[in-house]
Amino acid sequence: MTVEQINNKGQLRHLLTLADLERNDIEMILDRATSYLTPAGHAPARDTILRGYTVANLFFEASTRTRASFELAAKRLSADVLNLDVNTSSRAKGESVVDTIYTLQAMQVDIFVVRDASTGIPSEIARRVEPHVSVLNAGESEVSHPTQGLLDLMTIQRHKQDIDQLCVAIIGDIKHSRVARSAHEALVKFDVREIRLVGPSELLPENGFEGAARCTELSDGIRDADVVIALRIQRERFSELGQIPDTAEYFRRYGLTEESLRAARSDAIVMHPGPMNRGVEISAAVADGPRSVITEQVANGMAVRMAVLALAHEHVRDSDGRKR
Numbered sequence: 001m002t003v004e005q006i007n008n009k010g011q012l013r014h015l016l017t018l019a020d021l022e023r024n025d026i027e028m029i030l031d032r033a034t035s036y037l038t039p040a041g042h043a044p045a046r047d048t049i050l051r052g053y054t055v056a057n058l059f060f061e062a063s064t065r066t067r068a069s070f071e072l073a074a075k076r077l078s079a080d081v082l083n084l085d086v087n088t089s090s091r092a093k094g095e096s097v098v099d100t101i102y103t104l105q106a107m108q109v110d111i112f113v114v115r116d117a118s119t120g121i122p123s124e125i126a127r128r129v130e131p132h133v134s135v136l137n138a139g140e141s142e143v144s145h146p147t148q149g150l151l152d153l154m155t156i157q158r159h160k161q162d163i164d165q166l167c168v169a170i171i172g173d174i175k176h177s178r179v180a181r182s183a184h185e186a187l188v189k190f191d192v193r194e195i196r197l198v199g200p201s202e203l204l205p206e207n208g209f210e211g212a213a214r215c216t217e218l219s220d221g222i223r224d225a226d227v228v229i230a231l232r233i234q235r236e237r238f239s240e241l242g243q244i245p246d247t248a249e250y251f252r253r254y255g256l257t258e259e260s261l262r263a264a265r266s267d268a269i270v271m272h273p274g275p276m277n278r279g280v281e282i283s284a285a286v287a288d289g290p291r292s293v294i295t296e297q298v299a300n301g302m303a304v305r306m307a308v309l310a311l312a313h314e315h316v317r318d319s320d321g322r323k324r
Contacts, residue, residue: 003126009318012311014126014135017144018185026189030154032307033300044072044302049310050079056109057083059138060097061117065274065298066138066147070113073305077313082109101125105133110316111309115139132319134312142176147308148273149182151301153190155293156227158300159269167194169215169222169264171254172231172281173203179231179273184209196221199254200244218254218263225264229271230256230281247280256282261291269293 006025007013018026036045055074059067067083074081082104101112111134114122119141126135139145160166168187174180174197187195188211195212197204198221204214215221222228233250244250256270270282270291278284287294 003123007315009315011315011318012134012308013315014122014137015146015308015312016122016126016135016137016140018146018149018182018189019144021189023189026150026153026186029150029304029307029311030157032311033150033154033303036303036306037299040299044076045306046076046078047306047310048078050074050077050313052080053110053313053316054080054082054108055111055113055309056104057081057113057138058100058104059083059085059115060121061115061139063115063139065301066115066145069298069301070136070138070305070309073302073309074111074113077306077309079111079309097121097125098128101128105130110134110320111136111312113138117141119143132316134316136308136312139178142178143181145178145182146185147301147304148179149186150308151297151304152179152183152229152271152273153186154300154304155271155297156187156269158296159293160226164191164193166192166226167196167224168192168227168229169196169198169225170229170231171198171218171221171256172233174199174209174231175203175205176234177231180229181208183229184212196225198222200250218260222261222264222268225268227269227271228256228261228264229273230276232273232275233277233280247277251280255280256286258283258285258289261286271297273297 003014003016005014005016005020038045057067057070071081113136114125115138122135122137122140137144137146170180196215197212198215201216270286272294276282276287
């Protein structure tokens with residue numbers, strides 16, 4: 001059963017996947033995110049919209065960047081914030097995720113931010129919570145990372161006009177990447193002209209990614225590309241690569257360097273979801289160079305997460321019968 005993400009008032013009830021959102025839903029989120037952007041060096045945006053509401057960050061899989069981003073986003077919106085990870089939760093003692101949710105819901109948690117290594121957990125939680133409670137997916141197995149997809153789209157839009165004319169190349173372990181899947185879901189909603197998946201054949205997906213081209217040679221994959229996204233390579237994946245035995249060989253064949261980027265358009269931007277393995281997916285000269293918008297992705301991620309929390313709050317506020 002599909003979980004309703006947008007309620008009958010057009011409000012964001014849950015954010016579980018970008019695949020089921022309409023383009024206007026995504027535009028609504030990005031418009032709100034833009035309102036939370038501030039120039040570098042200025043004080044961050046703040047709001048009191050979540051004062052009196054509680055956000056629980058449930059990270060049952062390790063995370064630094066996404067967790068920190070959601071925590072700061074909630075605090076800058078004046079929420080009470082609870083952080084829970086697998087090392088301190090009752091799930092480590094055998095309690096089910098659903099029972100953990102019921103316990104926290106009884107403590108009057110309004111918004112759950114969930115990351116889990118298993119497929120389907122955010123949706124299962126969304127099916128179980130009370131009608132006024134919202135669930136936001138902060139990374140699900142290999143299948144979905146919607147706020148990353150939103151921040152990637154936002155970053156591209158802020159640098160490139162006529163998004164329907166762009167060629168976007170995504171490089172690395174596409175097969176196991178929720179980042180790549182959510183980026184693809186966002187980009188196709190905006191009719192991007194061409195999406196290319198680039199990497200060793202063993203790490204390219206056999207299905208999904210409708211309409212995307214597959215390339216096993218870096219030069220072919222990024223030729224005349226407007227946007228180049230490098231994905232983090234999980235070192236344990238090298239056991240799957242019969243022809244690429246180590247990180248040095250991967251960097252030689254697929255690493256983004258100033259030389260390899262000559263195949264892309266001269267005004268191409270370079271992105272990476274982080275954390276970066278310098279000298280594996282990307283050289284330091286490119287990561288810190290003029291084409292890189294990687295730190296902008298981080299800033300945009302803060303704005304996106306503030307936006308989805310704020311929009312989810314509107315549903316919570318209108319559905320909650322409790323007096324505050």
